[in-house]
Amino acid sequence: MVQGQLVSLSLDHKDTLETFLREFEISGDELHGYFFDRSAHIEKVIVTLEAWSKGKELIDGWVPNSTWFWEIKGVLQGVINVRHRLNPWLEENGGHIGYSVAPSHRQQGVATAMLSATLLKCRGLEISKTMLICDSDNVGSIRAIEANNGILERENRGQRWYWIEL
Numbered sequence: 001m002v003q004g005q006l007v008s009l010s011l012d013h014k015d016t017l018e019t020f021l022r023e024f025e026i027s028g029d030e031l032h033g034y035f036f037d038r039s040a041h042i043e044k045v046i047v048t049l050e051a052w053s054k055g056k057e058l059i060d061g062w063v064p065n066s067t068w069f070w071e072i073k074g075v076l077q078g079v080i081n082v083r084h085r086l087n088p089w090l091e092e093n094g095g096h097i098g099y100s101v102a103p104s105h106r107q108q109g110v111a112t113a114m115l116s117a118t119l120l121k122c123r124g125l126e127i128s129k130t131m132l133i134c135d136s137d138n139v140g141s142i143r144a145i146e147a148n149n150g151i152l153e154r155e156n157r158g159q160r161w162y163w164i165e166l
Contacts, residue, residue, distance in 0.1 A: 001109060001112070001113050001116070002072070002108060002109040002110055002112070002113040003072065003113075004070050004071060004072040004077065004110070004113060004114070005070070005071055005072075005117070006068040006069070006070060006071075006080070006114070006117045006118065006121065007068060007069050007070075007071045008046075008049070008067075008068060008069075009042070009045060009046050009049060009067070009069060010046065011042060011043070011046070013042070013069070013071075013076060014042050016071075016074060016075055016076045017042060017069075017076060019075075019076075020069075020076040020077075020079075020102050021034075021038055023102045023103050023104060024100070024102070024103070025038065027103045029100075029103060030100075031079070031100050032079075032081075032098040032099060032100045033067065033079040033080050033081035033098040033099045033100050034067070034079045034081070034100070035081075036048070049066075049067050052064065052065050052066075052067075053065065053066045053067075055084075061087070061089060063083050063084055063085050063086070063087055063090070064083075064084040064085070065081055065082060065083045065084060066081070066082050066084070066121070066125065067079065067080070067081045067082075068080055068118065068121070070101075070110055070113070070114040070117075076102070077101060077102055077105040077110050077114075078099060078100060078101040078102065078105065078110050078111065078114045079099060079100055080097065080098070080099035080114050080115070080118050081097065081098050081099065082096055082097050082118060082121065082122060082125065082127070082130075083095075083096050083097070083098075084125050084127065085127075086131060090131075091131070093133070094133060095130070095131035095132045095133040095161070095162075096122070096127060096130040096131050096132065097115070097118060097122075097130055097131075097132050099111065099114060099115065099118075101114070101140075106140060107140065111140055111141065111143075111144035112143070112144040112147045112148065115144050115145070115148050116147075116148055119148060119164060119166060122166055123166050127166065128165070128166050129163055129164070129165050129166065130163070130164045130166065131161065131162070131163055132145050132150060132161075132162045132163075132164065133159055133160065133161050133162070134159065134160055134162070135158060135159055135160075136155055136158050136159060136160050137158070142160065145162045145164070146162075148164055149164055149165070150162035150163070150164050151163050151164070151165075
């Protein structure tokens with residue numbers, strides 16, 4: 001398994017966050033799990049993420065959520081967001097967990113390791129069963145979810161719904 005760790009964003013991550021976000025900008029890939037405009041200052045992002053984790057300053061329709069980054073040797077390689085509970089919209093569109101791996105770090109086991117570490121954190125959030133939704137053609141996410149004991153519940157509209165018991 002890939003050696004790395006989940007970290008909360010800090011001011012020390014300013015440059016590596018910029019590099020991480022630039023990869024998505026250049027590739028044009030959608031960035032799941034990070035909900036800020038590219039121009040948002042890191043100080044504001046840190047304060048907002050902390051508030052959201054406590055159920056404060058939430059956007060209408062949002063639920064409390066926690067965000068971590070996967071870091072290896074000072075480089076942010078992925079981001080993962082856990083919604084502490086589901087609402088009807090999340091049951092159909094987002095699930096408990098959303099994540100992205102930077103294009104330069106894909107197909108190296110980062111998603112699988114990051115998801116595995118995050119599932120341990122879910123226990124601390126009193127989430128006993130997690131829902132994950134991914135596109136039916138996203139082979140990397142399918143592999144990461146299934147490697148973490150994801151059970152396919154259904155597939156339609158080009159998406160797959162999985163559950164992972166904790």
